[in-house]
Amino acid sequence: MKSKRKAVKASRRTWSDPEPDLEPDTELEPGSSEQEGSEASVRIGGSWRGSLRGGDGKRQGGVGGGRRRRQYGSSKERSVRRLESNERERQRMHKLNNAFQALREAIPHVKTDKKLSKIETLTLAKNYIKSLTTIILDMSGACLPSGEVPSEANAAKLLQCYQQHLEEDGEEDLTQYLTHVHSLGQRS
DNA sequence: TAGGCCATCTGGTCCT
DNA sequence: AGGACCAGATGGCCTA
Numbered sequence: 001m002k003s004k005r006k007a008v009k010a011s012r013r014t015w016s017d018p019e020p021d022l023e024p025d026t027e028l029e030p031g032s033s034e035q036e037g038s039e040a041s042v043r044i045g046g047s048w049r050g051s052l053r054g055g056d057g058k059r060q061g062g063v064g065g066g067r068r069r070r071q072y073g074s075s076k077e078r079s080v081r082r083l084e085s086n087e088r089e090r091q092r093m094h095k096l097n098n099a100f101q102a103l104r105e106a107i108p109h110v111k112t113d114k115k116l117s118k119i120e121t122l123t124l125a126k127n128y129i130k131s132l133t134t135i136i137l138d139m140s141g142a143c144l145p146s147g148e149v150p151s152e153a154n155a156a157k158l159l160q161c162y163q164q165h166l167e168e169d170g171e172e173d174l175t176q177y178l179t180h181v182h183s184l185g186q187r188s
Numbered sequence: 189t190a191g192g193c194c195a196t197c198t199g200g201t202c203c204t
Numbered sequence: 205a206g207g208a209c210c211a212g213a214t215g216g217c218c219t220a
Contacts, residue, residue, distance in 0.1 A: 086197060
């Protein structure tokens with residue numbers, strides 16, 4: 001794992017680090033409907049951004065007409081809230097990255113020095129699940145009534161069988177489940 | 189040096 | 205009301 005991102009970038013000016021020239025109380029609020037002349041350019045995070053959600057309109061608010069920013073008290077209060085918000089977001093992203101790491105370790109792949117990227121991890125995981133599903137369906141005779149043809153329609157029964165296996169053995173290892181199913185298949 | 193990947197900041201929106 | 209979630213923007217690091 002690369003040891004970067006250990007410290008917050010110093011170059012980025014933030015809410016907690018307002019432009020020195022500006023009086024704190026007169027600082028323009030980025031994106032504020034009251035302050036901005038147009039949506040073409042909006043000062044956010046020390047940088048200039050294009051129109052706000054204007055492109056796809058996916059997240060345009062239900063509030064009719066102009067966007068209303070939540071009104072906070074003093075600029076100091078806003079700074080505190082922003083910092084708290086940043087910290088929560090950081091923690092959230094760390095949790096997300098931990099989940100990605102767990103997923104990396106759960107899926108088999110060719111071991112290299114380079115760790116899987118997020119998109120690679122998701123793609124491999126999807127393929128892995130598809131492969132396992134195929135295998136399970138192929139072996140489904142072990143859990144399905146005799147004569148019943150393995151099909152996607154039997155997936156629910158297979159899932160039920162898997163869940164029952166988990167309840168009985170308290171084992172969450174799919175590999176062992178597959179071994180179990182395989183041995184049943186050989187017996188029958 | 190360009191492009192990929194990533195961490196972080198940020199404001200809007202959703203949810204409890 | 206406040207936290208969670210989301211997506212855009214930015215800049216740093218790394219590799220081909």
